[in-house]
Amino acid sequence: xxxxxxxxxxxxxxxxxxxxxxxxxxxxxxxxxxxxxxxxxxxxxxxxxxxxxxxxxxxxxxxxxxxxxxxxxxxxxxxxxxxxxxxxxxxxxxxxxxxxxxxxxxxxxxxxxxxxxxxxxxxxxxxxxxxxxxxxxxxxxxxxxxxxxxxxxxxxxxxxxxxxxxxxxxxxxxxxxxxxxxxxxxxxxxxxxxxxxxxxxxxxxxxxxxxxxxxxxxxxxxxxxxxxxxxxxxxxxxxxxxxxxxxxxxxxxxxxxxxxxxxxxxxxxxxxxxxxxxxxxxxxxxxxxxxxxxxxxxxxxxxxxxxxxxxxxxxxxxxxxxxxxxxxxxxxxxxxxxxxxxxxxxxxxxxxx
Numbered sequence: 001x002x003x004x005x006x007x008x009x010x011x012x013x014x015x016x017x018x019x020x021x022x023x024x025x026x027x028x029x030x031x032x033x034x035x036x037x038x039x040x041x042x043x044x045x046x047x048x049x050x051x052x053x054x055x056x057x058x059x060x061x062x063x064x065x066x067x068x069x070x071x072x073x074x075x076x077x078x079x080x081x082x083x084x085x086x087x088x089x090x091x092x093x094x095x096x097x098x099x100x101x102x103x104x105x106x107x108x109x110x111x112x113x114x115x116x117x118x119x120x121x122x123x124x125x126x127x128x129x130x131x132x133x134x135x136x137x138x139x140x141x142x143x144x145x146x147x148x149x150x151x152x153x154x155x156x157x158x159x160x161x162x163x164x165x166x167x168x169x170x171x172x173x174x175x176x177x178x179x180x181x182x183x184x185x186x187x188x189x190x191x192x193x194x195x196x197x198x199x200x201x202x203x204x205x206x207x208x209x210x211x212x213x214x215x216x217x218x219x220x221x222x223x224x225x226x227x228x229x230x231x232x233x234x235x236x237x238x239x240x241x242x243x244x245x246x247x248x249x250x251x252x253x254x255x256x257x258x259x260x261x262x263x264x265x266x267x268x269x270x271x272x273x274x275x276x277x278x279x280x281x282x283x284x285x286x287x288x289x290x291x292x293x294x295x296x297x298x299x300x301x302x303x304x305x306x307x308x309x310x311x312x313x314x315x316x317x318x319x320x321x322x323x324x325x326x327x328x329x330x331x332x333x334x335x336x337x338x339x340x341x342x343x344x345x346x347x348x349x350x351x352x353x
Contacts, residue, residue, distance in 0.1 A: 027130055211331065
C-alpha cells in the first residue's frame with residue numbers, strides 16, 4: 001500500500017487512520033443512506049442522471065475511454081456493476097431531501113447495516129477517493145514525526161494566529177470507539193488497534209506542535225506579504241445587462257450624469273449584485289479593470305456568458321493577519337510545504353489508491 005522509510009502501511013492501518021478522523025463514519029452513513037434509498041425505489045434513480053454522474057467521475061480521474069475505466073476498475077478489483085451501484089447511490093442521495101441524505105443509521109446492528117457488507121463498503125472507499133484522503137493524512141502524520149520540534153509554543157503573542165481544528169484531523173478516540181466505527185468492515189484485533197492508535201496519537205501531537213510553531217513564527221506574515229496581490233480582496237457591485245450598447249449607456253449615465261448604481265439598475269430593469277472575491281478568483285478582465293479602478297467609480301463593460309456587465313469598486317484590501325480566512329490559508333500552505341519537504345524521498349506508494 002504505502003511505505004514510510006521502510007515502514008509498511010497497510011489498507012487496514014489506513015482505514016484505522018480514517019476512523020480516527022470521523023471520515024469513515026460519514027462514509028458508512030452515506031453508503032447506508034444510498035442503499036436505503038435504492039431499496040425503497042425498485043426502479044432506481046433516472047439512468048440519465050446516473051450516466052451524467054459517471055461522466056463526472058471519469059473526467060475527474062482522466063478516464064477518457066472505456067478501456068481506461070476497465071483498467072482502473074481491474075487494478076482495484078472492482079466491477080462495472082459495483083461502479084453502477086456506487087453511482088446510483090450518489091444520485092439517489094442527491095435526489096433525496098437533506099434529512100434522508102444525512103440520517104444516521106440506528107446505533108445497534110439492523111438488517112440495513114448487515115446488507116451493506118464489507119465488500120460494498122470497501123468499494124465505496126475506492127470509488128469515493130477515501131483511500132487517497134486516508135493516505136494523505138497518514139503521510140502528513142508520518143512527516144510531522146520526522147521534523148525537529150521545540151515544544152509547544154504558547155501562541156500568546158499579539159500576532160499569533162489562533163488555531164482552528166480542521167476537518168479530518170485525527171482525534172483522541174479510544175480503541176473501543178474506533179472498533180465500533182470499524183465494525184461494518186470486519187474484525188479488528190483490539191490489541192493491534194490500541195497499539196496503532198498510540199502511534200497515531202503521538203504523530204498527531206507532533207503535527208499539532210509543528211502547526212503551532214508555524215502559527216507563532218513570522219512565516220505567516222511573510223506569506224501574506226508575498227501573496228498581497230493574488231489574495232487582495234475586492235468588494236464590488238455588478239450590473240448585468242443584455243448588450244454591450246446597454247452597458248455603454250449605463251457607463252455614460254454613471255460617468256457623465258453622475259447617477260448612482262442602484263438608480264441605473266432601476267432604470268435598466270435589472271438587479272445590482274454585491275460581489276466579494278479574491279483577485280485570483282476573478283475573471284482576468286474583471287481583475288484588470290478593478291486593479292486600476294477608483295472606489296465607487298463605474299468601470300467596464302466586461303463580457304459575460306449572456307451579455308455584459310458594468311462594475312463599481314466598493315473596496316479593495318490587502319491580505320491581513322487579522323483576516324482569519326487568509327491567515328488560515330497561509331498556515332495551511334506553510335504546513336503542507338513543511339510536511340512535503342519532510343516526506344520527500346521517504347514515502348513510496350506500493351499500490352493503486
